[in-house]
Amino acid sequence: MSFSGSASFAEATRVAIFGGTHGNEMSGVTLVNLWMKNKEEIQRKRVDTEPFITNPRAVEKCTRYVDTDLNRAFTPENLSAPGGDDLPYEVQRAQEINRIFGPKGSPEAYDVIFDLHNTTSNMGCTLILESSKDLFNLQMMNYIKKAIAPASCLVLLNEHPLLKYSTSRSVAKHPVGLEVGPQPQGVLRSNIFEAMRVILKHALDFIELFNEGMEFPPCTVEVFRVLERIDYPRDNNGNIIAMVHPNLQDGDWEPLNPGDPMFQTFDGKTIHYQGSSTVYPTFINEAAYYEKQQAFVTTRRETLVASAIRKA
Numbered sequence: 001m002s003f004s005g006s007a008s009f010a011e012a013t014r015v016a017i018f019g020g021t022h023g024n025e026m027s028g029v030t031l032v033n034l035w036m037k038n039k040e041e042i043q044r045k046r047v048d049t050e051p052f053i054t055n056p057r058a059v060e061k062c063t064r065y066v067d068t069d070l071n072r073a074f075t076p077e078n079l080s081a082p083g084g085d086d087l088p089y090e091v092q093r094a095q096e097i098n099r100i101f102g103p104k105g106s107p108e109a110y111d112v113i114f115d116l117h118n119t120t121s122n123m124g125c126t127l128i129l130e131s132s133k134d135l136f137n138l139q140m141m142n143y144i145k146k147a148i149a150p151a152s153c154l155v156l157l158n159e160h161p162l163l164k165y166s167t168s169r170s171v172a173k174h175p176v177g178l179e180v181g182p183q184p185q186g187v188l189r190s191n192i193f194e195a196m197r198v199i200l201k202h203a204l205d206f207i208e209l210f211n212e213g214m215e216f217p218p219c220t221v222e223v224f225r226v227l228e229r230i231d232y233p234r235d236n237n238g239n240i241i242a243m244v245h246p247n248l249q250d251g252d253w254e255p256l257n258p259g260d261p262m263f264q265t266f267d268g269k270t271i272h273y274q275g276s277s278t279v280y281p282t283f284i285n286e287a288a289y290y291e292k293q294q295a296f297v298t299t300r301r302e303t304l305v306a307s308a309i310r311k312a
């Protein structure tokens, strides 16, 4: 069968898998180290896949970053900043990664970059997209969701004008984040590790099928679009005065309705969600986000339509 409206893309032959963008998120660090020793599992006939540790100094120290968050560092300013050795380590590293896998926004950039992350939140398997217009990625999401059923994986779409950030994977033509949790920082959990591994397998299978010329029919993809960042309640000195409410803790992706409990103060008072409509919270109580003044993000459920695609 052929779909007259098929969008076409060049064969996606140059693929990278990033681990250790945050040095204390152990599934990605471990999988990438494993695959650097033996590439067999990630090899496909028509895809060249490069496993790569993006922040080796942070991995060595088992910390999120050394000077500044690498997954916020791929701004045009940073990528073109002069200064060499005087720049923060992660800015130097971003420039290096951009030289190897980019340049960002250029025809020479890698086709697909998967960036592997773990969260302390109870998010399960989450694929993160940065554009609702990327048909190749939307078709990939649809493929992965079907392939892993009855297990599930959700798609978080971050194209918020203010909350979007300049990720490591953003140097690729098709950036894909993979966030799996819950897993504490610095810890490996076998269930989380295996879940990540299975998603990568299906993702690479999708690219292989695409490169073989398979046509992917029109589809719809359910996504959760980032709406708002919610901070912890604070006193006038900026100190946190409440925790995530027990009803909300671990309730990632479950509807949060106006009036639902959201925080619990240290003296036991409940603070309720004051929004005007039902939202889907995620990244609830993520350890790395205390420094970013974020207790969770709210999202809205949307169904995106992706037209057919095939190789040019």
Ligand SMILES: CC(=O)N[C@@H](CC(=O)O)C(=O)O
Pocket: 022, 071, 115, 117, 118, 119, 120, 128, 167, 177, 179, 286, 288
């Ligand atoms: C917990 C964590 O590191 N999450 C990632 C999400 C992403 O890759 O977009 C980050 O904040 O960079």
Ligand SMILES: [Zn+2]
Pocket: 021, 022, 025, 116, 117, 118
């Ligand atoms: Zn991370």
